[in-house]
Amino acid sequence: MSKKVTEIVEELAAPILEELQLELVEVEYVKEGKSWFLRVYIDKETGVDIEDCSNVSEKLSEKLDEADPISQNYFLEVSSPGAERPLKKDKDFLKAIGKNVYIKTYEPILDEKEFEGVLTEFDGEQVTLEVKIKTRKKTVIIPYAKIAKARLAITFS
Structure with missing residues (x-):
């Protein structure tokens, strides 16, 4: 059985986040209305800014285009987990x-x-x-x- 989209994205994002000294908080792949969203939440000790999100989005988008793990159209969103950050690990x-x-x-x-x-x-x-x-x-x-x-x-x- 093939890996879930979120697992593939986590694997693709890992080296990018390591290079940028960021932490992966969570990956979501959800359908809202007629659209699919791939959401990647990142963080670091001092908090992330728009530049961190932009860098990850750009680099991850390239990797996703190469690997092509998602067949349908989707929106990639990279952001901070926010103040009410999930506790996963x-x-x-x-x-x-x-x-x-x-x-x-x-x-x-x-x-x-x-x-x-x-x-x-x-x-x-x-x-x-x-x-x-x-x-x-x-x-x-x-x-x-x-x-x-x-x-x-x-x-x-």
Whole structure:
């Protein structure tokens, strides 16, 4: 079976991002309305700017034209993951310790499937959150394998 488009794009993007000292956050290939979009989210410690996105877009576009892994027409978008960056890999969770996160689980934990709070610990097996319930704080431990989606969460004080 052939590789998924996102896996092929990740492989094509890897040397480009390494050369430019950027990190690949996520690759999405989605249909919206009648159009297909290939979205590549990149980042670096100091944050990405329009020039970083433009450089990656230009170089990746050349590689995609050579490899031609996508049969239909599509729009290539290269951007920052934004303030509510997804947490996909172990290192993302480790970098998010001490920050506010949103987590959605595949199945209920303590009768809930959605949690928002400060990520206090991550050991590769489970995530520990400190959540606020009205005026009280509660610790919630979520098995890593049960996380369907996780991202940084913006809080407004």
